[in-house]
């Protein structure tokens with residue numbers, strides 16, 4: 001599972017042109033996969049000469065990229081569509097909620113078109129129909145790396161779409177289909193273009209990163225004339241040659257993940273794994289139908305840490321799954337004590353329309369689900385703080401995200417953007433955004449480190 005908070009609408013400066021170019025407003029909600037979909041659509045639009053407007057009033061039509069993962073996201077997406085209709089009137093809907101086309105049309109019958117996720121072509125077809133492009137090939141060029149919604153120094157790199165698993169609480173496979181791995185040559189060329197444009201950190205994302213290449217039987221592809229297998233190890237090894245930070249998200253603890261440890265130990269990819277475990281109790285994991293649920297996760301974590309002592313582990317968990325007993329929940333807390341994960345996120349179980357888990361007996365009241373979530377987060381606080389305390393006095397390399405009058409806000413190898421903590425460099429006023437710096441850690445709290453230039 002890979003839910004993330006909403007992303008803001010994007011804007012790009014409007015250039016002076018002889019004829020007024022067709023102009024599109026774009027609102028993007030949802031997880032990093034939705035962000036990448038939005039980037040592909042924006043890249044196509046800019047390549048065809050469409051301008052992007054920061055306001056509804058300045059746009060000829062509006063594209064709303066939606067999220068349909070949980071009920072709150074559905075409501076937020078429907079609100080965003082309603083606002084765009086009220087403010088502009090011409091709206092095309094895409095993204096995960098679009099796969100539930102009935103809901104969108106039933107709530108907002110005036111939308112011009114509805115497509116599902118990962119549907120750049122269908123969105124462009126709808127845009128062409130309602131707002132034809134101006135033909136101007138000389139001025140409609142876009143940068144090689146396309147249009148991105150992230151800051152210039154980091155970028156998401158989506159390596160596959162869809163998922164072969166059927167976790168009982170999740171409807172992503174119904175929305176996005178089975179696993180389709182991108183050809184490794186395409187992924188590497190995109191990564192190279194991003195690095196050439198100034199990206200210093202690549203965030204590898206998918207629904208199930210460990211499964212990369214399974215659907216194409218690890219087919220051989222080519223990058224710079226070299227054969228490469230469509231396999232996570234080969235991809236990480238090749239990305240490691242680009243000389244930027246490479247961070248892996250949504251990695252399930254399959255045995256093939258062990259093979260990545262030498263690449264982390266050598267510094268080819270970051271010693272960081274975002275592995276959504278979701279629970280620790282065997283019965284609940286079975287009810288959740290989780291991938292790799294039978295793996296001995298604690299043994300695997302111990303072996304990873306022996307190979308890569310500096311490994312940062314992030315995970316997410318669901319509390320109050322249908323039928324979860326107090327004893328099973330406490331087993332999850334005991335797991336946290338033993339696993340000593342660095343970063344933990346928790347969600348109270350939320351019944352998603354269409355998920356098979358909704359039919360399981362023993363649904364828990366919302367207060368219990370939420371009370372367990374809070375208890376889990378409080379339990380983890382001490383562990384996360386203790387993990388950060390081990391860094392006090394050490395010198396770390398950080399990547400600068402922002403600079404203001406209080407110094408620089410940066411991230412270490414253990415901090416993914418937007419979801420983990422920050423390193424506040426109190427004397428980092430002279431640093432530049434996107435620059436690497438060496439800092440000595442002086443203090444920490446539960447999420448963040450405080451440091452001075454080394």
Ligand code: SF4
Nearest residue numbers: 001163165167170207
């Ligand atoms: S692994 Fe499970 S939770 Fe993640 S996308 Fe696939 S079905 Fe959903």
